[in-house]
Amino acid sequence: MIKPGSFQEKILIGRLRMKDKDAFGELYDIYIDKIYRFVYFKVSSSAEAEDLTSQIFLKVWQLILDNKIKTGQSFQAFLYTLARNTVIDFYRHSRKEKGDISLEEAADISAAGEIEKEIDIKIEMERLSLKLKKLKSEYREALVLHYINELSIKEIAEILNKKRGAVRVLLHRAVNSLKEILK
Incomplete structure (x- = not known):
């Protein structure tokens, strides 16, 4: 697995700047769990966190297509800044608060034999x-x-x-x- 900030990641980012979809997929795999966790701790709803995380990565891809990613900034810092701003926008536009995760949501993300473990983690x-x-x-x-x-x-x-x-x-x-x- 490629680590954030590593030389391999810099190569991926170079490929990303050339609009390489495979490089985007690899960076997505590196950061998806971290960004989801970051967002989840801000919104406390797994459904909202999933939606916002998807929006964040869609914005990243759009910014890549529009050549709007700065070369001097670390990709990880850029990604977390974008995630932070997306959550802020979410709260600006959202009037209602969503609460705890439902048992159905926990079951959806769990394998059949791991439901109890997932619920304990939740x-x-x-x-x-x-x-x-x-x-x-x-x-x-x-x-x-x-x-x-x-x-x-x-x-x-x-x-x-x-x-x-x-x-x-x-x-x-x-x-x-x-x-x-x-x-």
Whole structure:
């Protein structure tokens, strides 16, 4: 598997700039789970997260076709920035809040023998999501980017349009706030 930021990924991005559909498919495979997780922690609905994740990758492909991807920015930072902005747009245009995942949705994404395991994972994700919702949105976003999506301080700074030092302080405060909530 190709890792984000690796030399192989840079080659894929070069192919992507030449509108290579196979390269897009490979980058999609690398990032789909990470972007879905990022979006899911923001919307707390698997159906909405799937829809938004699809929209994000459609936007990426359209931006590629229109030659609007910057060459200096890391692809991962670009993708997370696009995901973040898509979620913001979703909340701007959405008046209603959607709640918890239904058992039908959990069963749809589970194999027959793994339903219980998937439900347990969903319950834990919901619990974590509820705890994270008690944090300020900027704290929650920083924690999800760093600890769940495993982005570096530099990448988070690029996504949030902040200095690295400010991101370190933000993460420190977010961790302390989460510790207080978990007590």
